[in-house]
Amino acid sequence: MEHHFHPFTDHRAFHAEGGPRVMTQADGIYIWDGKGNKILDGMSGLWCVNVGYGRKELAEAAYRQMLDLPYYNTFFKSTTVPTTELAAKISSVMPERFKHIFFTNSGSESNDTIVRFVRHYWKLKGKPYRQHFIARIRGYHGSTMVAANLGGFQGMHEQVGTELPGFHHVQQPHWFDFGGDKTPEEFGLDAASAVERKILEVGPDNVAAFIGEPIQGAGGVIIPPDTYWPEVQRICRKYGILIISDEVICGFGRTGNWWGFQSMGFEPDIVPMAKGLSSGYLPIGAVAFADHLIRDFFDLGGEFYHGMTYAGHPVASAVALRNIEIIEQEKLVDRTRELGPYFAAGLASLRDHPIVGETRSMGLIGAIELSNDKARRGRFLKPGRVGTLCRDHSIRNGLIMRACWDTMVLAPPLVISRQEIDRLVQLARVALDATYSDIKSEVA
Numbered sequence: 216m217e218h219h220f221h222p223f224t225d226h227r228a229f230h231a232e233g234g235p236r237v238m239t240q241a242d243g244i245y246i247w248d249g250k251g252n253k254i255l256d257g258m259s260g261l262w263c264v265n266v267g268y269g270r271k272e273l274a275e276a277a278y279r280q281m282l283d284l285p286y287y288n289t290f291f292k293s294t295t296v297p298t299t300e301l302a303a304k305i306s307s308v309m310p311e312r313f314k315h316i317f318f319t320n321s322g323s324e325s326n327d328t329i330v331r332f333v334r335h336y337w338k339l340k341g342k343p344y345r346q347h348f349i350a351r352i353r354g355y356h357g358s359t360m361v362a363a364n365l366g367g368f369q370g371m372h373e374q375v376g377t378e379l380p381g382f383h384h385v386q387q388p389h390w391f392d393f394g395g396d397k398t399p400e401e402f403g404l405d406a407a408s409a410v411e412r413k414i415l416e417v418g419p420d421n422v423a424a425f426i427g428e429p430i431q432g433a434g435g436v437i438i439p440p441d442t443y444w445p446e447v448q449r450i451c452r453k454y455g456i457l458i459i460s461d462e463v464i465c466g467f468g469r470t471g472n473w474w475g476f477q478s479m480g481f482e483p484d485i486v487p488m489a490k491g492l493s494s495g496y497l498p499i500g501a502v503a504f505a506d507h508l509i510r511d512f513f514d515l516g517g518e519f520y521h522g523m524t525y526a527g528h529p530v531a532s533a534v535a536l537r538n539i540e541i542i543e544q545e546k547l548v549d550r551t552r553e554l555g556p557y558f559a560a561g562l563a564s565l566r567d568h569p570i571v572g573e574t575r576s577m578g579l580i581g582a583i584e585l586s587n588d589k590a591r592r593g594r595f596l597k598p599g600r601v602g603t604l605c606r607d608h609s610i611r612n613g614l615i616m617r618a619c620w621d622t623m624v625l626a627p628p629l630v631i632s633r634q635e636i637d638r639l640v641q642l643a644r645v646a647l648d649a650t651y652s653d654i655k656s657e658v659a
Contacts, residue, residue, distance in 0.1 A: 320531075387406075388439035438576075587657050
């Protein structure tokens with residue numbers, strides 16, 4: 216185990232604690248570690264195991280494809296059967312204008328692809344000065360160099376050393392932290408106006424696109440007020456700026472619709488995706504482009520000097536294709552929409568807890584805000600310390616919850632039952648109680 220260099224890890228603390236938690240098997244919504252502990256996976260791995268663990272259909276799809284054709288690339292006018300079938304299947308569950316799909320291996324690569332595509336697109340259109348992207352603080356779009364700059368995590372920017380030019384960030388639409396005395400509806404319009412102010416600061420003719428997750432996942436499951444996204448769309452259309460909906464987390468049913476942009480009421484031009492595309496069974500990502508962009512891109516010609524060795528991998532494509540078929544056959548999107556209010560009510564039952572300042576959710580993605588002063592929406596000193604305590608208590612007691620600073624976030628597999636939601640909420644309360652016991656003196 217000493218040879219594995221772990222991502223997103225404080226290695227000094229990690230090694231002082233004695234090493235990793237080794238996960239050995241999984242089934243449905245549960246995962247087991249090497250010590251035999253059964254843990255309810257409230258995070259679907261990393262927001263991705265939408266159809267649940269142990270799906271033999273996906274293993275069989277991989278096996279069959281490996282026997283037929285384990286690998287071939289999609290460069291230089293080549294493709295494979297599952298790759299073309301998957302592109303058609305993705306298009307079939309999207310609005311009609313999305314007929315062209317570009318494959319990658321991850322959400323990070325999908326967002327790198329977008330920057331390459333969009334900047335080249337505007338050059339082809341005779342507007343090479345449109346090179347700038349606007350995104351949100353605490354928006355997460357991946358961890359490769361370009362994707363990290365596209366995202367709004369300051370810690371990641373500091374480790375890069377020098378921020379790449381052309382990426383700008385505006386306030387996230389987080390009412391709990393920034394809403395003050397405004398209603399959520401008023402705050403939504405105010406947060407959207409930050410996008411227009413940044414456009415005017417950078418220069419409308421210089422801005423290529425605005426990118427955002429419909430719901431900011433790693434930022435703390437920030438669900439914008441209903442007024443936010445329609446106003447952002449109005450502003451972007453006013454200045455001819457492309458809209459990118461990062462569906463890496465929200466796509467494939469998570470919010471109760473196939474796509475988060477459908478739940479939030481806006482119409483993007485470009486849609487990156489990954490995670491739920493294969494339910495995490497194999498690495499794969501993609502980008503869907505609206506017809507009006509593709510028409511110009513193809514007609515204006517020239518080679519697109521971009522691609523990856525494993526993009527559109529036939530085995531990953533076969534698994535993703537079967538995964539989408541399972542989502543359709545088991546009506547998991549409709550099921551998530553129907554279960555959403557029950558999940559929301561379960562989380563809301565935790566609001567009586569001394570350190571819970573707010574709960575919020577949509578479909579099967581939700582958050583529990585930890586607060587040291589519920590009445591004033593107060594925050595604990597040293598952001599992330601209390602959240603980490605709660606996360607560790609949660610896992611020790613049989614529930615995987617993630618801490619995003621002092622926000623506990625949840626995104627269970629879409630196959631979770633009502634009874635399992637009850638169990639999730641019960642275990643969350645156990646973790647909250649244990650956390651409160653640790654920090655009681657800090658609570659107003």
